[in-house]
Amino acid sequence: PEYARSPRRRAPRPGDKWHLDEVFVNIGGVRKYLWRAVDQHGKVLDILIQGKRDGKAATRFFRTLLKKQGCRPRVLITDKLASYQVAHRQTMSATEHRHNKYLNNRCENSHQPTRQREHAMKGFRTVxxxxxxxxxxxxxxxxxxxxxxxxxATAHRTELTTRFRVWDQVTEQTLAA
Structure with a gap:
């Protein structure tokens, strides 16, 4: 968590177009839902794990998302889950809401690293x-x-070297403190 806070402080403000999606994960043999919000640049805005996928759960996710971001999006893009419409009416009714099966691919793709990590860890134990x-x-x-x-390829190697140098600086500062 300490390492994750450091890049978050330096990060620019999120984009004005937010993609929201949910996916199920098995935690300790029980099905839970992982709610995720991503802006138009692919930056993950927030993640929340809940036991249900109803309107109340979606509303809770919207409220925590708005509280953490401190601003409202111009456009909200979701899939056709009816819970999003309920939450949209209750929390962000002034925001434009687009719900379409194909517009939400950015958020669907952001689940892939989580799935890979979940598989490598052989699942999660607790919520x-x-x-x-x-x-x-x-x-x-x-x-x-x-x-x-x-x-x-050269630019990619240079970029990775720079990013690893930044990571070393962040981790050394945290260890020194």
């Missing part, structure tokens, strides 16, 4: 540990995944 880990992991993971398709 609390999963919430703590995924909140930190979603902040740290993109630091080591630059947009490879947009740069040459």
């Amino acid at each position: 609390g540990s999963a919430q703590r880990f995924l909140s930190s992991f979603s902040r740290i993971s993109p630091h080591f995944r630059p947009p490879r398709h947009r740069m040459t």
Whole structure:
């Protein structure tokens, strides 16, 4: 968590277009729902694990998201889950809401690193540990995944070297304190 807070402080403000999605995860053999919000640049805004996928759970996620971000989006993009419409009416009725099966691919793709990590860890044991880990992991993971398709191999190596240097500085400062 300490390492995850450092990149968050330096990060620019989130974009004005938010993509929201939920996916199920098995935690200790019980199905839970992982709610995730991503802006149009692919930056993870918030993650919340809950036991249900109803309107009350969606409203809780919207409220925690708004509280952490401190601003409202211009556009909210979700899939066709009816719970999002309930939460949208109660918390962000002035925001434009687009719900379409295909507009939400940015958020669907942001679940992939979580699934890979979940598989490597052989699942999560408790909701609390999963919430703590995924909140930190979603902040740290993109630091080591630059947009490879947009740069040459030399630029990619240079970028990774720079990012690892920054990571070493952040971790050394935390260990020294």
